[in-house]
Amino acid sequence: MSGVNGASASVDTEAVLAAIESRTDDLIALTSDLVGFDTTVRGDACEKARDEADLQEYLAARLRAAGATADVFTPKPGDLPASPQTPPGLGFDGRPQLIARFAGTGGGRSLLFNGHIDVVSAEPRNEWTSNPFVADVRDGRLYGRGTCDMKGGIAAAVIAAETLAALGIRLPGDLLINTATDEEWNGAGTLASVGYGVRADAAIVPEPTDLDVVTAQRGILGGSVTVAGVPGHAEYPPGDWRTGGAVNAIEKMLPVLAALQGVREGWAADKAHAHPLLPAPSIVPTVIKGGEWWVTYPASCEVALDVTYLPVQADAGGWASRVRTDIETAVAKAVSADPWLAAHPPAFAWDVELPPAEVDQGHPLVGFLLDTATRLGRSPRILGEPSWTDAATLTRLADTPAVCLGPTATRPDGSPTLHTIDEYIEISDLVATAKTLALTALAMTAPAPAAS
Structure with a gap:
């Protein structure tokens, strides 16, 4: 009989594996079932739901059959904690x-x-080789769509929990599973779950990570x-704008874009913004809209911005107010020499x-993983996530240190499989993820060592 990482010596971990x-086969089938529900992220607050409710009820029934209590709830707009993440009054009709909860025996984490x-x-x-759903x-x-990001990870978590229950293993601490909507948009589902009371001593988000442990991630400002x-x-000289001429x-x-590029380059060169796990903060213009007709001087031009920033750049509340100020101040200074832009900023x-969020690498959960x-047989690393996941919401707003660990997300050439045509997941990685989650649950839910 063998224990693991502080788990009870009475648990045969080889039997769990x-x-x-x-x-x-059950893991493949469960992932396949989840892929079959069309849960394509909404494009805006008003877009109708698809199969989100059916998927959640399917999972709830399965988890109840395994011995868990399961609550499927539809948040109301006022249930969300106050934060800049979501638009005011966001609804969840059809998106529960x-x-x-697999209740523990007591005394554990x-x-x-x-x-x-x-x-x-x-x-x-x-362009898909087979039907994505x-x-x-x-x-x-x-x-299939979502195999890698991240229905495969959810299936691995469910199979891990079901297996422990089927073996009659009662963990000392509670094991909880929270499946949420809207992460691909603004994290509203996990935010609503936090508002509902979801929290724990620690959390694992099985996003695809190549079974590395992700402890830090950048924040995003859009x-x-x-x-x-x-x-x-456009075919006549524009004249002087002060007397009604075109602009x-x-x-x-162009000078605005140059100023934004200057901010990005300044951030990259600033050693105060260096992070051992994360890329430098950045500003990327992603969409441009301008003009009304091909022979008319354009009356407006709009550029969408994707800004990523580091935990050290966040304000006291963890948000991007200082980042916004830095960007706006730099642009205002750069365009002040242009008479038109000075008058029309x-x-x-x-x-x-x-x-953004970061979990201390010395946290017990990191060591267990x-x-x-x-x-x-893996060689796991501690890494940072250049983008964002729901782990940040749990870490910052639920007092639940959360890290990511999940299946492989890269092809042999190093290119990502998530968000791509013919998205896929290695079946061996699904199994390895489920095993890792199960053994880590044994270790993490054991009582914490007494302070020396």
Whole structure:
């Protein structure tokens, strides 16, 4: 009989690993079932729900059958904690959240598995080798939208919990599973779950990480900058704007873009912004809209901005107020020499804001995950996430230190499989993820060592 990482010596962990291995077909089937629910992320607050409610009820019934209590709840707009993450009054009609609990025997730490059920669009569907919403096994891989990001991770978490229950293992601490909507948009589902009371002593988000442990992630600030112009016939000299002449808004956007590039380069060069796990903060212009007609000077030009920032740049509340000020101040200074822009300053509008987060690498959960993945023959690393996950919401707003660990997300050439045509997951990685989560649950839910 062998223990693992502080788990009770009475638990045969080899039996746990063997039981999960024997359920490989069940793991493939569960992932395939989840792929079959169309849970494509909404494009805006008003877009109707798809199969989110059916998926959550399916999982709830399965988890109840395994011995968990399960609550499927639809948040009301006022249930969300106050934060800049979501638009005011955001509704969840047809998009419920799920929290399931395998109750512990008492005295142990609680552990939360959290995953998002929404997936990005599968368009253009005609470029897929097979139907993106009908999972297909080929050459040891499971193909379909969401297999990698992150319905495979959710399936691994469910199988891990079910296996422990089927073996009659009662953990000392509670094991919770929270499946949420809207992560691909603004993290609203996990935010609503936190408002509902979801929290634990620690959490694992089985996002695809190549079974590395992700302890830090950048924050995201989304917005736009608009420059005004004055319309006029493009084939005539524009004249002086002070006397009603035309102004080309697209050309006036050029010094703004140069200023944004300067901010990005300054951040990259500033050693105070260096992070051992994360890329430098950045500003990326992603969408540009301008002009009304091909022979008319454009009356306006708008550029969408994707801003990523480090935990050290966050304000006292963990948000991006200082980042916004830095950007707006730099642009205002850069365009002040242009008479038109000085008189008609660029206008910023900020919307999505997702907080950065970091968990201490010395946290017990990190050690348990590293030890367990190593035991399974992997060489896990501690990494940072250049983008954002729901782990940040749990860490910052639920007092629940959360890290990411999940299946492989890269092809042999190093390119990502998530969000791509013919998204897939290695079946062996699904199994390895389920094993890692199960053994880590044994370790993490044990009573914490007494302070010396």
